[in-house]
Amino acid sequence: MSLRWTPQRWATAAQRFSFAAAILCVALLLVGRRTRELEVADPPPALERVPTLVLSWDHPARALELVPTVTVSLIVGLLGALFIDPVMGPLLACLAIVMGLRPAFRALLPIAAAGSIVLGGALTVAFQMWRQYPPGFGWASNYESLHVLGWIGVGLLALNTVLEVVAARSAPPREVRET
Secondary structure, eight states, rough: OOOHHHHHHHHHHHHHHHHHHHHHHHHHHHHOOOOOOOOOSOOOOOHOOOOOOOOTSSOOOOOOOOOHHHHHHHHHHHEEEEEEOOTHHHHHHHHHHHHHHHEEEEEEEHHHHHHHHHHHHHHHHHHHHHOOOOOOOOOOOOGGGHHHHHHHHHHHHHHHHHHHHHHHSOOOOOOOOOO
16 A cells, blocks of 8 residues: 655655755865966956955944935845744844944844844754654644744844945945055
8 A cells, every 4th residue: 555645745855855955065065166277467466465354343334325224124124024024024124224324233143143043943942841742744833933033043144144245335445454
């Protein structure tokens, strides 16, 4: 006797796709990118400097102008309301306005994102220890309310990235200090 359950076929297909994607990622890591060296007759002065890592809290961030800030906040707020939670959309929009106009706090976004994801994982472990849910296919449905914390972390990271890209594109070229 053979029993086929339609939703299980989708789950099995998704697992196989995920496994194939993981194998592809490992293959790309092992093979690496092959680059060829370019010969430059007279390199520009900017290429003679050694690139350095600049952490987000080590350099002064620029405040965005009002129009890019409002545009970013509307887009992030709409996407947050659609994909995270209807309540989180306006909160992310307000956060985008504050972070766009007051960039001194922008370095806190990745920290808050990591904290949100860690809090979601810690609460999942705590609820499992406290309520002792039985293992099974629907185990994850016991934590429907906690997945929002993970999406908040993703939303905060996306907001940080969008603000950095918009700030870099709208900024005049900065002078690079020699160290």
